[in-house]
Amino acid sequence: MLLEARNVSKVFRARRASGTVHAVKDATLRARPGEFIAIVGESGSGKSTLARLLLDLIPLSSGTVELDGQPITRLRGSARRTYRRVVQAVLQDPAGSLNPRKRVERTIGEVIRLHGIARRPADVRAKVIEVLELVGMSPAQPFLDRFPHELSGGQRQRVLIARAISLNPQIIVADEAVSALDASVKAGVLRVMADLKDRLGVGYVFITHDLPLVKKVADYVYVMRSGEIVEEGPKDRIFSAPEHPYTQTLLAAAPVLSRPRHH
Amino acid sequence: MTTPTPKPDAVLGTDAPVVTPTEPIAALERKRDPERSNWRIFFEKPTTRVFIPVLVFFVLLSAFGPLFVGDPITAGFPKLLPPGSAEHVLGTDHLGRDFLARVINGGRVSLLVGFSVALLCMTIGLVVGGLAGYFGGIIDTVMVKVAEFFQVLPGIILALVIAALLGANVVFIVIILAITMWPSVARIVRAESMRVSQLGYVESAKAAGFRGLRIIASDVIPNVMPPVLVATTMTVGRAILIESGLSYLGIGDPSRPSWGALLNSAQSYMRDGWWLALFPGLCIVLVVLAVNMLGDALNDSFNPTVGRVK
Amino acid sequence: MSASQVAASPLLEVSGLNVVLPTGRRSEVEAVRHVDLVVRDGERVGIVGESGSGKSVTGRAIAGLLPTSPLVRVTGSIRFAGREMVGAPAEDWNAIRRERVGMIFQDPLTFLNPVMRVGRQVAESIPLSRVGGDRRAQLTAVHEFLAQAGLEKVEQVANSFPHELSGGMRQRVLIAIAIAKTPALILADEPTTALDATVQQRVLDTLDRTVADLGTAMILISHDLAVVAGMTDRVYVMYAGRIVEEGTTEQVLQDPQHRYTQALLQSVHSITEPDTELYSIPPSLRRELNAEADHAS
Numbered sequence: 047m048l049l050e051a052r053n054v055s056k057v058f059r060a061r062r063a064s065g066t067v068h069a070v071k072d073a074t075l076r077a078r079p080g081e082f083i084a085i086v087g088e089s090g091s092g093k094s095t096l097a098r099l100l101l102d103l104i105p106l107s108s109g110t111v112e113l114d115g116q117p118i119t120r121l122r123g124s125a126r127r128t129y130r131r132v133v134q135a136v137l138q139d140p141a142g143s144l145n146p147r148k149r150v151e152r153t154i155g156e157v158i159r160l161h162g163i164a165r166r167p168a169d170v171r172a173k174v175i176e177v178l179e180l181v182g183m184s185p186a187q188p189f190l191d192r193f194p195h196e197l198s199g200g201q202r203q204r205v206l207i208a209r210a211i212s213l214n215p216q217i218i219v220a221d222e223a224v225s226a227l228d229a230s231v232k233a234g235v236l237r238v239m240a241d242l243k244d245r246l247g248v249g250y251v252f253i254t255h256d257l258p259l260v261k262k263v264a265d266y267v268y269v270m271r272s273g274e275i276v277e278e279g280p281k282d283r284i285f286s287a288p289e290h291p292y293t294q295t296l297l298a299a300a301p302v303l304s305r306p307r308h309h
Numbered sequence: 310m311t312t313p314t315p316k317p318d319a320v321l322g323t324d325a326p327v328v329t330p331t332e333p334i335a336a337l338e339r340k341r342d343p344e345r346s347n348w349r350i351f352f353e354k355p356t357t358r359v360f361i362p363v364l365v366f367f368v369l370l371s372a373f374g375p376l377f378v379g380d381p382i383t384a385g386f387p388k389l390l391p392p393g394s395a396e397h398v399l400g401t402d403h404l405g406r407d408f409l410a411r412v413i414n415g416g417r418v419s420l421l422v423g424f425s426v427a428l429l430c431m432t433i434g435l436v437v438g439g440l441a442g443y444f445g446g447i448i449d450t451v452m453v454k455v456a457e458f459f460q461v462l463p464g465i466i467l468a469l470v471i472a473a474l475l476g477a478n479v480v481f482i483v484i485i486l487a488i489t490m491w492p493s494v495a496r497i498v499r500a501e502s503m504r505v506s507q508l509g510y511v512e513s514a515k516a517a518g519f520r521g522l523r524i525i526a527s528d529v530i531p532n533v534m535p536p537v538l539v540a541t542t543m544t545v546g547r548a549i550l551i552e553s554g555l556s557y558l559g560i561g562d563p564s565r566p567s568w569g570a571l572l573n574s575a576q577s578y579m580r581d582g583w584w585l586a587l588f589p590g591l592c593i594v595l596v597v598l599a600v601n602m603l604g605d606a607l608n609d610s611f612n613p614t615v616g617r618v619k
Numbered sequence: 620m621s622a623s624q625v626a627a628s629p630l631l632e633v634s635g636l637n638v639v640l641p642t643g644r645r646s647e648v649e650a651v652r653h654v655d656l657v658v659r660d661g662e663r664v665g666i667v668g669e670s671g672s673g674k675s676v677t678g679r680a681i682a683g684l685l686p687t688s689p690l691v692r693v694t695g696s697i698r699f700a701g702r703e704m705v706g707a708p709a710e711d712w713n714a715i716r717r718e719r720v721g722m723i724f725q726d727p728l729t730f731l732n733p734v735m736r737v738g739r740q741v742a743e744s745i746p747l748s749r750v751g752g753d754r755r756a757q758l759t760a761v762h763e764f765l766a767q768a769g770l771e772k773v774e775q776v777a778n779s780f781p782h783e784l785s786g787g788m789r790q791r792v793l794i795a796i797a798i799a800k801t802p803a804l805i806l807a808d809e810p811t812t813a814l815d816a817t818v819q820q821r822v823l824d825t826l827d828r829t830v831a832d833l834g835t836a837m838i839l840i841s842h843d844l845a846v847v848a849g850m851t852d853r854v855y856v857m858y859a860g861r862i863v864e865e866g867t868t869e870q871v872l873q874d875p876q877h878r879y880t881q882a883l884l885q886s887v888h889s890i891t892e893p894d895t896e897l898y899s900i901p902p903s904l905r906r907e908l909n910a911e912a913d914h915a916s
Contacts, residue, residue, distance in 0.1 A: 101516050103512055103515055103516060126518075127518060130516070130517065130518030131518065134516070134517070135512075135513060135516035135517075137509055137512060137513060137516070138509070142508050142509035142510065143509035143510055143512075143513050144509075144510055144513075145510040145514075145528050145531075145532065146510075146532070147531050147532060156527075157517045157518070160517065160518060160519060161518065206513070209517070
């Protein structure tokens with residue numbers, strides 16, 4: 047399976063008179079199951095917009111996003127449902143990505159029912175419990191009835207991931223999925239993600255501004271700046287021999303624990 | 310009561326439940342909130358316990374009362390009688406009609422008008438506002454224009470015209486009031502829908518494959534309900550009051566006077582017939598107060614985030 | 620008491636601080652338990668801990684910024700230059716915040732007035748005694764502080780509204796506002812967490828330089844060890860409302876004594892070092908740490 051963005055661009059009309067904002071310019075990207083792709087860049091680089099284009103959450107200005115050769119905007123009926131099932135999203139801001147009025151069981155259960163993964167209430171509940179335990183929330187029972195505000199940041203993030211994997215997706219697009227988490231929780235969530243990749247063959251499109259993280263988990267890296275992909279390549283090459291000056295600047299500016307400071 | 314320690318989970322251990330995004334708390338709670346459904350919370354509130362009986366009282370009174378009292382319309386001996394007599398508990402009006410009967414029957418009309426209008430406004434408002442807020446674009450523009458048109462309609466003139474053409478009828482009154490009052494509810498729904506539609510969980514729902522109408526019904530509307538509920542309960546009161554104004558202009562079924570109509574005809578007898586204004590007025594105040602307080606309590610109970618410290 | 624002992628009365632002394640916060644309709648939590656800490660003039664101190672550790676609540680208690688609901692209970696002692704602040708009236712707290720403590724919080728957008736130009740907000744922070752009513756002197760001072768906070772094109776920035784600036788610039792504005800009052804203490808709570816990784820470093824450098832130049836004391840609160848490591852002399856490690864370890868930053872990071880600190884360091888290293896397995900604190904350890912925090916005096 048291949049999810050591919052080909053020469054995609056997105057132009058927004060700016061709110062104040064002065065014309066347009068080119069959020070994404072002519073970007074090309076490929077994602078496959080089993081592969082961990084990172085899109086790195088600073089705020090305003092267009093990486094989040096690119097993610098949303100991949101997910102068909104906002105309309106393209108030009109170019110195509112194709113799933114196995116089919117443009118996603120032209121998918122209809124069951125083909126479209128399939129796209130929505132095999133490509134899942136875990137978006138930023140855990141505080142806002144869950145409906146505050148829905149309990150965990152319902153939030154996960156309703157997507158299971160939508161895609162027909164299970165239909166009878168007992169089966170749906172069993173599946174919900176299964177995926178919660180898969181992301182490490184075990185025993186899952188006490189979490190079923192909780193509202194989002196009764197969960198910690200790490201738990202909310204894992205509920206989002208659980209919901210995504212309940213559909214057995216092949217690719218998960220994660221936008222700053224771990225940025226807001228503490229070190230230990232971050233490590234735990236990343237371990238879950240890596241585990242899913244190894245065990246279930248899930249592929250990731252991981253959007254982040256956190257370079258040390260990318261160095262740790264990614265296979266392939268796209269570097270974005272001002273809407274353009276300025277460099278791409280296997281992780282090791284990007285980190286050891288970056289070619290584009292912007293990539294070099296990014297790498298140099300990343301904070302490092304061991305750097306001493308004299309004052 | 311002993312505190313059950315939050316169960317640790319396999320990967321990340323006992324994570325601290327976060328109270329609000331900006332005010333983190335320690336990993337252990339001294340007392341855990343027992344699991345209470347929202348409805349239980351609602352029914353346990355002191356406000357609810359006071360005002361539900363009030364509302365139920367008036368609803369039952371209006372529904373069944375007329376069966377037990379005399380005729381509110383047939384004139385009797387044209388003399389004002391004060392309340393207190395066995396035959397006329399609330400006295401009589403200037404035409405000798407039993408006032409208790411008039412008040413109870415008046416309640417039927419007022420409550421009918423109030424609740425019907427509010428329900429209609431809420432329904433229309435949710436549909437129009439929800440669609441406008443979620444879809445935006447051309448749908449929003451059209452809906453806004455439609456709402457503006459109806460808002461600008463002069464309700465009273467319209468009522469007069471309809472009354473002249475088709476006769477005054479409670480059903481017409483309800484329809485006219487609903488037509489002119491729904492835009493204010495729709496406006497609130499639209500604003501809240503627009504806000505909610507930007508939120509992460511609506512985006513997540515789209516990415517999960519849900520369709521627009523389903524998202525509006527399942528994610529948007531439930532999260533816009535609090536201000537809508539409050540606006541709807543306000544509408545009950547407003548409708549009752551506007552209806553009484555219409556009665557003053559003579560638009561209203563004279564054979565089925567509402568509390569407002571009773572109030573208006575009490576004006577000429579303020580000095581000698583104080584009870585003619587007191588009882589209908591008191592009823593309006595109590596009903597409107599009860600509905601508003603209950604709306605507030607409902608909002609409070611169903612909002613899972615109430616009670617936290619920012 | 621000898622002269623040196625009198626002079627050594629610390630800038631900030633917190634003893635036995637306890638804060639109880641409500642968390643729902645009928646529940647509450649002891650967010651801060653029996654915390655003792657000390658900050659001396661010119662000292663830089665870090666408070667590190669995960670979310671829920673109570674570090675932010677401690678910071679707010681020190682600044683007197685906890686919610687004023689009666690359900691919030693603060694006990695213990697907070698002394699500013701010897702003066703007891705727990706239970707002090709609002710005017711005293713206001714005076715302290717106006718003149719002696721500069722605050723830099725995580726989200727500048729909520730801290731800055733969206734309809735007031737940045738320059739004016741900095742100006743309002745300058746104590747009257749410094750520039751009096753002289754508009755020109757005030758403007759010069761504003762530009763100076765903005766420059767000191769690492770901003771360029773200061774006239775343009777001063778004329779802008781907060782939403783017209785980037786995240787990093789907004790944080791620098793907060794720094795400028797904080798230093799404009801020539802405070803004795805700067806309290807920074809997750810000052811760079813909301814920023815891009817690349818911008819974080821630059822803002823931290825600015826903060827570092829500014830504090831060094833002015834010689835103010837600083838409390839830096841963060842969940843990120845890397846942030847605290849380069850910027851502080853001493854550090855307190857918090858878990859479940861308690862301080863579990865304290866010492867010089869170097870010592871605590873090189874040779875942590877408490878199990879939690881060790882586990883935390885291992886987590887952090889597991890994320891940044893390429894060949895180590897990702898490590899998160901296991902539930903068994905958490906259970907023990909929670910029990911310990913619960914039962915300690």
